[in-house]
Amino acid sequence: MGTADDQSPAIETDMMMSSSSAFSSHIKAISGTSRSVEHRPRGRFSKTSDNAYELPLPQGGRFGPPQVEDWPTEEQSRELVSIISNSIGNIQHLFDPRTFFDRLATVYDREDPGAWESDASTAEILMVLAVGKLLQGHIYNNEPFPGFNYYAEALKYISSLDCLHSAGVLGVEIMGLIAFYLQCADRKEDAYLYAGMGLRIAIVMGLHRDSSGASLTRSERVHRNRLWWTIYMQERRLAAATGNPPGIQDEAIRAPYPGEFPGFISPDALNVNINIAKATGQILQVIYGQKAQTERSFIKGVQGILVSLHQISGTIPHELELDFSDKPVTVTRTNATLYLMLYQAIMLATRPTLLYLTGKAVKGRNEQEILFQPLHQFAKTCIDAAQRSLAILRALRHQQLLANFGFFDLDAIFSVAFVFVLAGKIYPGKESYNRDIKLTLALLDHLSSHGNRAAPNRRADILQMCDHLGIAREQMAFSTHGERHPTRDPDKPPEHVQVADIPTETGPPQDTTTPLDFTEPALQWVNDIDELMLQQDPHDFYSLYYNDGFPLAGTVETDWEALERQIFR
Structure with a gap:
């Protein structure tokens, strides 16, 4: 039998009620003639004017037709x-x-x-x-x-x-x-x-x-x-x-999430995108945030994020699914962007592991010792997401769908290159990572040849990372066809790289490299994540992601600077 408290109506709270004007609307609703609070529409409550002095609203800017010479038909x-x-x-x-x-x-x-x-x-x-x-x-x-x-x-x-x-x-x-x-x-x-x-x-x-x-x-x-x-x-x-x-x-x-409605496109892809963005917010809060947490709550947070990303990958509509067993991979602009965003979130959540292991490798930690750590699974997951992203980006280029000036494609190329540079240092015996770095550089060259001025800067940053980690620059300066591409002198400012200096291509590039074999879906291993967590000392795992001496911000540039300070201090 429930208590009197169990039977009482719940006390309604809402962030909007912190406003005295909005709160007064609730008071006005407490009468027999007014609609009850429960039946009031969610949204802005009626409130007193916030312009009691009737200050004139500033006028807009220019009026009349725009002054653009090449106005389109x-x-x-x-x-x-x-x-x-x-x-x-x-x-x-x-x-x-x-x-x-x-x-x-x-x-x-x-x-x-x-x-x-x-x-x-x-x-x-x-x-x-x-x-x-x-x-x-x-x-x-x-x-x-x-x-x-x-x-x-x-x-x-x-x-x-x-x-x-x-x-x-x-x-x-x-x-x-x-x-x-x-x-x-x-x-x-x-x-x-x-x-x-x-x-x-x-x-x-x-x-x-x-x-x-x-x-x-x-x-x-x-x-x-x-x-x-x-x-x-x-x-x-x-x-x-x-x-x-x-x-x-x-x-x-x-x-609520967007639903089906006549005259509007299906919201399925949009809703997947929303879930990925929500997971990104959780990654920023749990992994890269500065909020003090217990080790247990932090580890559970990271675990929950990876499980959530795995679940999101299972909600992608069938018509938008990517089949990585196709040789070569075939994409559409929509599913390519969706998967790139998913893999970007996976890399963002697991990339601190690579930064950590890179620091150990630079300081002479034995590779075999690193391989047997449970954290190796997190590193593999990050690298796998990068390799899948690279396969998508190369498919976009092959199908002439790569956005010459789109931020998402450029950012994805830079992010996966960063992962491959770290992986190349952690596992120096894996030649495939040198190949992957070269492939990302070729993609940046492609964008540069089409007028993207940010791409040469990203390319220079990647080569600088290779220099700092002892990865031979000569191996990175060739495209997949063996043609030498100009590299920027690290002592010269980025503006000295001229678009005209980079060879252009007359058609889609021929893929002559051995395709990667993705034997199982990304994050498939998270079904066994509890067992993996038990193998790792909770304090070590917490310290990996939350270290006052190695603060991470989640961006490639700032995290690379943090790694440099950690390695070369």
């Missing part, structure tokens, strides 16, 4: 939007193509200044075209980066956060588009700022809450829901890419 504009939909549309939802096409048609149909009255709307049109140009992958008219003229013009229509906040959902979309563009332009920290602002606007609007009771059409609710999860994923990944904390805790989110 309507057909060209539609093509650019289609490129976005085909490239990232299944795993991100930065804007609603249906309403965007309506506004775009108004601009081309009316052909008068009235079509450009909304500065926020004009800014978004420009940013969509800029992202489309970016994903198209070609530089025109001496632009420093694809779509830069559209991007620069879009910023002229944005004057303040007040205006973006007042623009509502449109403001969130603009911030997400700018963040995506800057991320691909190798301005990760600036992208993190814009994504963070977009996330804040979305939170203030209540997009992180269930909007089922709000006075919106169903299609508007679907759009807002998918936009929320996209800006959430974007901000999470930029936090990982820059080594900064994410802007919202998962416990504060009440928005």
Whole structure:
């Protein structure tokens, strides 16, 4: 028989109730005539005005039609939007193509200044075209980066956060588009700022809450829901890419996952992507966070992350599954990106093991002694994820789907190269790691030859890592065809590497290397993770990931600097 406390209704708490205005809405609801709190829609409560002094809202930026010389035809504009939909549309939802096409048609149909009255709307049109140009992958008219003229013009229509906040959902979309563009332009920290602002606007609007009771059409609710999860994923990944904390805790989110709805694409791939982003947030908090934990809770956290990633890999829709037994591997742009993000999360969670073992190897630790450590399984998992990523990246290049300026592809190449460099030091007898390093360098050369100026910098960083760890530079300076590629003098600044110095290719490269044999799915071993944990001293495992003298941030650049200080101090 239950106690009186068991039968009492639960005390409702909500983060929004920390606001006195929102709390007053609950007080007003405690009456016989008002709707009960339980039946009030989740979202923003009615509240008193936050502009009691009626301060005028700052005006927007430029008005009227944009000043862009090579303004596209309507057909060209539609093509650019289609490129976005085909490239990232299944795993991100930065804007609603249906309403965007309506506004775009108004601009081309009316052909008068009235079509450009909304500065926020004009800014978004420009940013969509800029992202489309970016994903198209070609530089025109001496632009420093694809779509830069559209991007620069879009910023002229944005004057303040007040205006973006007042623009509502449109403001969130603009911030997400700018963040995506800057991320691909190798301005990760600036992208993190814009994504963070977009996330804040979305939170203030209540997009992180269930909007089922709000006075919106169903299609508007679907759009807002998918936009929320996209800006959430974007901000999470930029936090990982820059080594900064994410802007919202998962416990504060009440928005449901995207569901099926007529007129919208299937949310299956999007939902897998959301789960990977959530796992990335857990990795940042548990593995790279500075929160003091007991050894037991820390180990359980790492274990839970690996199990979660294994479960996520099992939720990938059948039509998007990759078959690594195919020779060569065949990919689509959607499943390639999805798997690259999954493997990136696996590498992020297990990479500290490689850093640890590299430090031991540099200091003369016997290789055989290292091999018998249970931690070897974590190292193998990290290397396996890198090798699978490399197979995907090479398939993208072979099928001419590799994004010349896309951040995710470049970041994946750099991440896997970092893993192979560490693996080459830990296991010097494995010639395959030297081959894998060369293959990643060839991919960076490919991007460089197509105008990607960040790729030569990444290449120079990889060669510098090889130098510091005693991996012969001569072996790394050749492509898979045995052609010598120019390498950067480490004493010269990156800008001295000229794109024209790197050979271009007239067609898809021929794959002449022996394909890797992936005999089982990645992370298959986590079913036996409890037994593996029992073999390792809890204190040693905790110290591996949480060491005040070896702080990790989760980014390749900062973790490499930490390793250098540890090895060469």
